Every structure is written in C-alpha cells, then in structure tokens.
Amino acid sequence: MKFCPECGNHVAYTVPPGDDRERHVCSQCDVIHYHNPKVIVGCIPEHEGRVLMCKRAIEPRYGYWTLPAGFMENQETSAEGAARETREEAAAEATELALYRVFDVPHINQVYIFYRCGIVNGQYGVGPESLESDLLSEQQIPWDELAFPVVRELLQAFFKDRHEGTFPVRHSIIRRPPRA
Amino acid sequence: MKFCPECGNHVAYTVPPGDDRERHVCSQCDVIHYHNPKVIVGCIPEHEGRVLMCKRAIEPRYGYWTLPAGFMENQETSAEGAARETREEAAAEATELALYRVFDVPHINQVYIFYRCGIVNGQYGVGPESLESDLLSEQQIPWDELAFPVVRELLQAFFKDRHEGTFPVRHSIIRRPPRA
Numbered sequence: 001m002k003f004c005p006e007c008g009n010h011v012a013y014t015v016p017p018g019d020d021r022e023r024h025v026c027s028q029c030d031v032i033h034y035h036n037p038k039v040i041v042g043c044i045p046e047h048e049g050r051v052l053m054c055k056r057a058i059e060p061r062y063g064y065w066t067l068p069a070g071f072m073e074n075q076e077t078s079a080e081g082a083a084r085e086t087r088e089e090a091a092a093e094a095t096e097l098a099l100y101r102v103f104d105v106p107h108i109n110q111v112y113i114f115y116r117c118g119i120v121n122g123q124y125g126v127g128p129e130s131l132e133s134d135l136l137s138e139q140q141i142p143w144d145e146l147a148f149p150v151v152r153e154l155l156q157a158f159f160k161d162r163h164e165g166t167f168p169v170r171h172s173i174i175r176r177p178p179r180a
Numbered sequence: 181m182k183f184c185p186e187c188g189n190h191v192a193y194t195v196p197p198g199d200d201r202e203r204h205v206c207s208q209c210d211v212i213h214y215h216n217p218k219v220i221v222g223c224i225p226e227h228e229g230r231v232l233m234c235k236r237a238i239e240p241r242y243g244y245w246t247l248p249a250g251f252m253e254n255q256e257t258s259a260e261g262a263a264r265e266t267r268e269e270a271a272a273e274a275t276e277l278a279l280y281r282v283f284d285v286p287h288i289n290q291v292y293i294f295y296r297c298g299i300v301n302g303q304y305g306v307g308p309e310s311l312e313s314d315l316l317s318e319q320q321i322p323w324d325e326l327a328f329p330v331v332r333e334l335l336q337a338f339f340k341d342r343h344e345g346t347f348p349v350r351h352s353i354i355r356r357p358p359r360a
Contacts, residue, residue: 003186005204072291074217079351107255111291
C-alpha cells in the first residue's frame with residue numbers, strides 16, 4: 001500500500017500512537033489502514049465413500065488436484081462460501097455441511113475453514129477454474145499430485161476419521177515448509 | 181475505497197471480467213482490490229470454575245462486559261491472537277488453548293474463532309481497553325450487561341457444556357437482530 005484508499009495521499013508505514021506494530025497510516029487524513037488474515041472456505045464433498053476433487057486449471061499449482069475452496073466473500077457465511085466454491089469449481093450442490101477443520105497458515109496470513117458435505121444427487125461437473133473433476137476413493141487419490149499441504153492433511157484425516165466412524169472438529173497449524 | 185492503494189488513481193466499482201460481483205478496480209493500473217471478512221479471535225479463560233471477563237473501556241458498548249477478543253493480526257495463528265488479546269485486555273496468560281466455537285456474523289463481515297483456555301497462576305489484571313476485569317461464576321455473570329450477542333451465546337454454551345463435562349467444537353451463525 002502506497003496511497004490512501006480514502007483520500008489518495010501518500011501513506012506512511014509507522015507505529016500509530018497506542019499501537020505496538022507498524023501500520024499503513026495516511027499522511028493527510030490520519031486514517032489507519034489495517035491488513036488482516038483472509039479466510040479460505042472449502043468442502044470435502046463425499047458421495048458413496050468417494051471424495052469430489054478438482055484438477056486445477058489455474059496457477060498456482062496448475063494441473064494439481066485440490067478440494068473445492070476459495071476466498072470467503074463479504075456478506076456470506078463460511079458454509080455459504082464453501083458451498084459456493086463447490087458450485088463454482090465442481091458444478092456440484094453441497095448439502096448437509098458440517099464444520100470439520102480449522103487451519104491456521106500464518107506465514108501467508110490465511111485461515112482455512114473446511115466443511116464435510118454431501119453432493120445433491122451425486123451430480124458434479126467441471127467449473128471454469130478446473131481441468132477436470134472426479135469422485136475419488138481413498139485408493140484413487142493422487143497423493144503425489146496434490147496442490148497444497150492443507151489438501152493432503154485434510155484427506156488423510158478425513159479417511160482416517162471415516163474408518164473410525166467419527167468426525168471430531170479439529171484445529172491445526174500449517175507452517176512454512178523448510179527450504180530444501 | 182476511492183483511490184488505488186498501489187498507484188493513487190481513482191478506482192471504479194464494477195464487475196471485473198470473469199467475476200460475478202462488483203469490486204474496486206483501478207481505472208489506471210487495473211488492479212482489483214478485494215475486500216473480505218475479518219477474523220475476530222478470543223478466549224473463554226477459566227480458572228477454578230469461573231470465567232475471566234472484562235468491562236469495556238472503549239466504544240462500541242463502553243461499560244458492558246465482554247470476553248477477551250479482537251482482530252486477528254497477520255503472521256499469527258488464531259490461538260496466538262486469542263492469547264494476545266487475553267494478555268492485552270485482561271493482563272492474563274492464556275494456557276492450554278482448545279478450539280471451542282466458530283461463529284459467522286455475515287452482516288458485519290466477521291468470523292469469530294474462540295478458544296477455551298486456562299489462566300497461568302490464576303493471575304489477571306486490567307488492560308488499557310478495560311475498566312475492570314474479574315473472574316465470574318455462572319451466577320455472577322452480568323447477563324443484562326453483556327456487550328455482544330456472541331458473548332451471551334458463548335457463555336450460555338460454555339456453562340451448559342461445563343455441566344455436561346464435554347466441550348464439542350461447534351459452529352453457528354449470528355444474524356442481524358430484527359429492528360424493534
């Protein structure tokens with residue numbers, strides 16, 4: 001941020017009075033512009049023991065497999081956002097959404113909220129951000145072609161919970177992977 | 181938002197190509213500026229069956245009672261943020277944080293993530309945003325002087341769960357209250 005979104009003047013990056021960290025502060029109108037983590041909402045859509053996944057048609061991680069997820073929008077609930085992403089990316093109607101996981105990913109300032117859900121009539125398709133989509137059993141998951149660490153952790157936990165027949169809501173943290 | 185934070189030129193409020201809702205788009209550099217929900221993180225700090233609450237010294241709801249909570253910051257986890265707010269508002273060190281509730285509050289574009297926690301040595305004080313703070317039993321909670329609907333729902337659920345001896349993680353939605 002270089003300019004004040006309210007008045008168009010230059011912003012300084014400085015610690016405001018009474019604060020303890022640097023913020024973007026307008027040099028002219030004194031408005032403080034806060035930047036906060038963003039929420040990613042998504043689903044693990046299940047139908048007859050298989051999970052609906054999408055092969056990404058966009059960067060990052062073009063060609064890798066993911067679960068329907070994306071940025072939560074203003075004015076929607078996290079479940080509404082997760083259902084919207086499932087509709088957009090996999091042309092499927094999510095139903096019976098149940099909170100499943102909260103992930104912090106602090107190095108990229110993101111919080112993930114994931115729901116388990118069913119798929120109305122088991123129907124799905126391919127959204128504009130996907131190359132293909134498919135209902136995959138545990139054995140069919142392309143474990144070496146997953147788009148993000150959060151997808152791996154989600155799927156591993158989901159199938160483990162499924163075997164045990166119970167789906168407790170859990171929280172975990174995904175840290176920056178060490179550099180090779 | 182009236183001006184582009186990146187180049188200082190005017191922004192239009194329009195639907196970008198391939199999108200389905202209005203965004204702030206720079207008329208000069210074409211950058212799209214997204215606005216997303218913010219995350220509020222907080223604690224229900226418990227010590228010997230009583231809950232640590234703070235009487236607000238700031239607006240909104242000056243003089244009403246609340247739980248330690250505030251905006252999640254970049255680069256921290258939700259639990260770190262909840263512990264930070266407990267330190268700032270009640271001068272208490274949160275320990276053994278356990279995810280407890282996720283609330284959507286869509287009409288104000290907020291998501292709340294609350295943790296149960298203990299208090300190191302049972303020690304607490306009064307932070308700069310509080311008039312006073314106190315450890316309160318269920319009978320001592322000032323039910324008619326609570327700052328926000330989310331605080332009421334949290335406390336009611338917490339004491340109910342405490343009686344039952346189990347604290348399942350739940351999600352709920354807080355809608356705009358009907359106008360009187």
